[in-house]
């Protein structure tokens with residue numbers, strides 16, 4: 001069954017990445033491509049890597065242009081998805097790559113985003129318990145934030161096995177593409193090259209409530225997350241170092257066993273051999289999550305480190321994986337576990 005797919009926000013980083021993946025998807029025909037300030041431009045001038053689509057012209061992002069498709073990906077700035085989705089009809093599969101429909105608690109939405117809360121859709125992180133059942137057959141998907149993907153998958157087995165205390169500390173490095181393509185002074189090359197800078201420090205990053213929302217049900221109690229991202233001079237990639245105090249009785253063996261059990265059947269989560277550490281390079285352009293876990297016996301802490309490509313598993317790859325589940329396609333169709341090296 002070939003589905004006709006539209007991409008809104010095709011001029012942006014997330015829209016470009018979803019198109020890169022969809023071009024290799026055997027059951028997808030690419031329909032309308034839309035932009036905002038770039039409407040009317042040729043895609044080839046904006047996304048020259050998408051060779052088969054180079055001659056396509058971007059249309060404006062309107063319900064009329066997006067009508068008549070089986071699937072619509074919304075790769076729009078936060079706050080722009082709900083109004084577009086509302087006009088698309090219940091039978092269309094709408095995959096929102098922005099934040100509008102991720103959070104369950106409206107108070108969290110108000111605090112971190114500050115506009116009216118659009119509501120909550122099935123959450124596109126299939127590896128979390130219960131997620132696949134919620135995604136199967138759905139016509140609405142909220143794609144997770146990139147940091148919550150990396151952090152939730154790193155800590156999920158430790159909380160599910162009740163090995164970790166409910167106070168997590170996360171320090172993560174991210175490439176600049178996470179901030180989107182729009183011009184931002186702090187992302188100028190001369191500001192970013194040759195330096196590493198923290199941002200969103202002190203519990204104010206908007207991905208924090210999403211991590212808490214994902215981890216707390218696994219732990220059976222509220223998990224607090226102290227999250228500090230760092231901007232590093234690379235285009236793609238997230239490396240998240242996540243730690244939590246171990247519960248009494250935790251051993252290196254019980255920790256390893258919990259991670260092996262949690263991810264034994266997961267195509268896109270690779271628990272690396274002991275002693276091998278995740279790197280952003282190894283997941284570049286792939287839908288893989290590379291993961292390693294260690295028990296720091298002297299500090300009695302669990303350390304879990306994950307690497308993802310923020311644009312692939314962190315947004316567009318996760319979006320395609322979730323689309324596959326919703327439509328009943330094999331989950332890995334059009335997606336690769338293989339990175340690029342060197």
Ligand SMILES: NC(=O)C1=CN([C@@H]2O[C@H](COP(=O)(O)OP(=O)(O)OC[C@H]3O[C@@H](n4cnc5c(N)ncnc54)[C@H](OP(=O)(O)O)[C@@H]3O)[C@@H](O)[C@H]2O)C=CC1
Pocket residue numbers: 008009010011012013014015034035036037038039061074075076077078080097098099144145146177178179180181182310311314315
């Ligand atoms: N970059 C990443 O790693 C990740 C991004 N996301 C999410 O994906 C979404 C898109 O992000 P990203 O691609 O990085 O951002 P970009 O800034 O690269 O792209 C934004 C896109 O939205 C369009 N756009 C801008 N303003 C409006 C508007 N008012 N109405 C309609 N369309 C508009 C732009 O069109 P034009 O260029 O023509 O003006 C462009 O196509 C965001 O919600 C982001 O949070 C999620 C996870 C990771």
Ligand SMILES: CC(=O)N[C@@H](CCC(=O)OP(=O)(O)O)C(=O)O
Pocket residue numbers: 097098099144145146147174175176177178179200229231310
């Ligand atoms: C470098 C950088 O600025 N990264 C972004 C990542 C956000 C993202 O990609 O996720 P959303 O879908 O929630 O926007 C940030 O920290 O806000």
